[in-house]
Amino acid sequence: MKDIVIDIEAEKTEILKRYRALLRACKSTLQKGDKKLIRKAFEMALESHKGMRRKSGEPYIYHPIAVAQIAAEEIGLGPTSIVCALLHDVVEDTDVSLDDIEREFGKKVALIIDGLTKISGVFDTNSSLQAENFRKMLLTLADDVRVILIKLADRLHNMRTMEFMPRDKQLKLSSETVYLYAPLAHRLGLYAIKSELEDLSMKYMERETYQFIKKRLNEKKAEREKFIRDFIEPLKKVLESQELHSDVFGRPKSIHSIWNKMKKKAIPFEEVYDLFAIRIVLDSAPEHEKAECWKAYSIVTDLYRPNPDRLRDWISSPKANGYESLHTTVMGPRGQWVEVQIRTKRMNEIAEKGFAAHWKYKESSTDSGLDQWVQKVREMLKNPESNALDFLDDFKMNLFSDEIFIFTPKGALIQLPQGATALDFAFEIHTDVGATCIGAKVNHKLVPLGYKLQNGDQVEVITSSKQTPKEDWLNVVVTAKAKAKIKSALKEEKRKIADEGKEILERKMKSLKITYNSDNLHKLSYYFKLLSTQDLFFNVAKGLIDMKDLKEYQASEKVVENKPQDKIENDQVQNLLRSIKTKDSDILLIGEDMQKIDYKLANCCNPIPGDDVFGFITVSDGIKIHRTNCPNAAKLMANYGYRIVKARWTNQQELAFLTGLRITGIDDVGLINKLTTVISNDFKVNIRSITVDSDNGIFEGSIMVYVNDTEHLENLIKRLKMVKGITAVTRFDSAVEVAS
Numbered sequence: 001m002k003d004i005v006i007d008i009e010a011e012k013t014e015i016l017k018r019y020r021a022l023l024r025a026c027k028s029t030l031q032k033g034d035k036k037l038i039r040k041a042f043e044m045a046l047e048s049h050k051g052m053r054r055k056s057g058e059p060y061i062y063h064p065i066a067v068a069q070i071a072a073e074e075i076g077l078g079p080t081s082i083v084c085a086l087l088h089d090v091v092e093d094t095d096v097s098l099d100d101i102e103r104e105f106g107k108k109v110a111l112i113i114d115g116l117t118k119i120s121g122v123f124d125t126n127s128s129l130q131a132e133n134f135r136k137m138l139l140t141l142a143d144d145v146r147v148i149l150i151k152l153a154d155r156l157h158n159m160r161t162m163e164f165m166p167r168d169k170q171l172k173l174s175s176e177t178v179y180l181y182a183p184l185a186h187r188l189g190l191y192a193i194k195s196e197l198e199d200l201s202m203k204y205m206e207r208e209t210y211q212f213i214k215k216r217l218n219e220k221k222a223e224r225e226k227f228i229r230d231f232i233e234p235l236k237k238v239l240e241s242q243e244l245h246s247d248v249f250g251r252p253k254s255i256h257s258i259w260n261k262m263k264k265k266a267i268p269f270e271e272v273y274d275l276f277a278i279r280i281v282l283d284s285a286p287e288h289e290k291a292e293c294w295k296a297y298s299i300v301t302d303l304y305r306p307n308p309d310r311l312r313d314w315i316s317s318p319k320a321n322g323y324e325s326l327h328t329t330v331m332g333p334r335g336q337w338v339e340v341q342i343r344t345k346r347m348n349e350i351a352e353k354g355f356a357a358h359w360k361y362k363e364s365s366t367d368s369g370l371d372q373w374v375q376k377v378r379e380m381l382k383n384p385e386s387n388a389l390d391f392l393d394d395f396k397m398n399l400f401s402d403e404i405f406i407f408t409p410k411g412a413l414i415q416l417p418q419g420a421t422a423l424d425f426a427f428e429i430h431t432d433v434g435a436t437c438i439g440a441k442v443n444h445k446l447v448p449l450g451y452k453l454q455n456g457d458q459v460e461v462i463t464s465s466k467q468t469p470k471e472d473w474l475n476v477v478v479t480a481k482a483k484a485k486i487k488s489a490l491k492e493e494k495r496k497i498a499d500e501g502k503e504i505l506e507r508k509m510k511s512l513k514i515t516y517n518s519d520n521l522h523k524l525s526y527y528f529k530l531l532s533t534q535d536l537f538f539n540v541a542k543g544l545i546d547m548k549d550l551k552e553y554q555a556s557e558k559v560v561e562n563k564p565q566d567k568i569e570n571d572q573v574q575n576l577l578r579s580i581k582t583k584d585s586d587i588l589l590i591g592e593d594m595q596k597i598d599y600k601l602a603n604c605c606n607p608i609p610g611d612d613v614f615g616f617i618t619v620s621d622g623i624k625i626h627r628t629n630c631p632n633a634a635k636l637m638a639n640y641g642y643r644i645v646k647a648r649w650t651n652q653q654e655l656a657f658l659t660g661l662r663i664t665g666i667d668d669v670g671l672i673n674k675l676t677t678v679i680s681n682d683f684k685v686n687i688r689s690i691t692v693d694s695d696n697g698i699f700e701g702s703i704m705v706y707v708n709d710t711e712h713l714e715n716l717i718k719r720l721k722m723v724k725g726i727t728a729v730t731r732f733d734s735a736v737e738v739a740s
């Protein structure tokens with residue numbers, strides 16, 4: 001018993017500690033009497049949530065305190081919002097009524113709490129929910145926009161503390177968050193919260209990718225930090241000497257945005273260069289803001305060469321959500337593009353916390369600043385058609401571009417790829433629902449199976465017990481799941497029919513006095529140009545092959561003597577294999593066997609001696625040698641394992657092999673000359689071709705050279721990397737699809 005008493009005492013201390021931290025966080029916005037009001041709200045929340053605990057086992061009151069702290073610290077809201085945040089779950093979860101709230105805190109607070117309670121009903125029950133409904137709801141509920149902001153703070157804290165939730169709840173909250181809350185935060189200019197919500201959703205929805213990127217970021221951290229230090233140091237010196245007081249630092253990009261870039265550009269993590277941005281935050285007087293930002297820009301571009309295409313001036317014309325900043329991309333010391341963001345302290349705060357931060361800087365009455373902002377937000381919500389403020393479009397824009405979210409009639413979210421149809425949706429729900437689907441209602445309107453779904457559609461599937469999957473359904477669906485299910489249903493159907501056909505054929509053959517055995521069945525299949533005996537049975541059952549056809553076969557039987565196509569191909573393969581195996585081992589030795597066995601180096605991966613290779617027996621072009629890491633290797637090995645031949649290089653040759661090098665660097669006069677000197681003179685290597693691309697100071701070249709083996713190649717790469725101005729040299733393979 002004693003333990004529990006001590007526990008509760010410790011908790012009490014912790015609660016008070018957290019409460020005091022909250023007070024410190026909102027200190028700057030507090031006026032006379034505010035502190036008393038917050039205290040009262042805290043006590044009411046503490047009392048009414050008494051004994052309640054979160055899934056983690058912590059006292060429930062930690063949650064409203066944390067939400068209030070986010071509202072104050074991360075969104076910059078004032079005392080009324082802090083009172084509401086502390087009380088946000090009271091009416092919904094405890095005995096306290098709205099009247100109680102109104103009596104104690106007045107009408108304004110009661111209205112906000114009422115809005116919060118209604119919103120939470122909308123999100124947390126299974127009601128149907130579409131983007132348009134969502135917008136309307138926000139519009140009617142958000143008579144006071146603080147309702148939405150506190151709801152965002154609430155969601156952020158729930159996402160931050162989600163690890164104790166069951167998996168299905170985690171997924172539901174995450175998909176809602178990425179679908180509704182993150183775009184909303186973006187729309188309201190709350191960039192920091194938007195990024196965190198996206199990262200947290202990804203952490204639960206794409207666990208492996210999230211951890212993978214996180215791990216990679218950590219591995220490169222020291223290197224990145226050194227780069228940032230080297231980049232910033234000279235910049236700081238000049239800024240100081242010009243008396244621009246500033247804070248200069250590197251800002252990591254969010255995991256979610258890195259992942260988006262990888263997907264959008266189809267590149268691996270290693271090729272994402274902008275893992276961070278450099279930010280210069282100036283401490284400027286209001287009247288000097290713009291001039292000083294441009295002065296800083298001038299300093300940055302004196303030190304580093306800018307890319308003129310990537311200058312963004314959101315100071316002269318701020319974004320609709322209030323974002324102000326100057327962005328430029330410059331060439332860093334190691335030939336790498338670096339984004340630099342220049343802004344003042346005020347602009348930075350607005351960018352991080354949204355417009356709520358704005359009124360802090362308005363000298364006049366505190367309320368009018370907030371009112372103006374509320375007005376702005378309301379206009380945004382009211383005006384989804386207007387170009388700059390297209391609310392719904394923004395929703396779509398912020399989603400994974402290749403995925404859509406569809407609602408079931410009960411309001412559950414289903415994620416499908418872009419282009420998915422009503423039939424895909426049906427199979428996503430359940431195989432049986434898909435197999436018996438005859439149509440669907442989308443947003444209460446009847447549509448055919450092939451109807452292409454739009455983001456936010458609500459779909460009800462209509463089924464009939466008489467329906468069965470059809471062949472042409474395969475052209476209607478896009479998801480792998482639906483395709484596989486349809487195929488297996490069709491196969492099953494076909495198998496049943498073929499079984500009937502088998503009996504029919506047996507009878508017919510008997511009456512024609514053709515022996516029923518597998519040899520004759522194969523001959524029949526071949527005669528009717530069918531791929532398998534099952535196809536033969538199927539065609540018989542369907543009446544496509546009848547007695548007359550069988551008689552014709554019988555008549556031609558004497559002249560026809562054939563092997564199935566596959567057999568011919570197999571013979572070729574066997575012949576080639578035999579000629580290799582006449583040697584002591586069954587390994588193809590490349591170089592030595594050159595004359596005896598017909599083989600070529602595949603031009604999809606250009607293997608050179610030293611590479612790990614295998615031989616692949618083609619139908620018409622002898623043996624092709626591929627690298628084991630050739631982009632086609634996995635496909636070949638998986639599909640045609642019997643055509644793979646082990647291969648090894650012999651080492652007594654002095655032949656030259658063609659390979660490609662991709663070279664990047666900082667454009668410099670004479671760079672090509674330096675490169676060719678190293679390759680031709682120092683290494684005595686022949687160059688077949690050079691193509692060079694120079695773009696805004698970046699040099700990109702492809703060089704095809706002849707080398708002897710991998711060691712030779714590695715030495716050449718090493719030497720090229722030492723040429724001044726070169727940042728990277730990599731081997732590449734021309735991506736020619738191999739003919740198998």
Ligand code: MN
Binds near residue numbers: 063
């Ligand atoms: Mn809550």
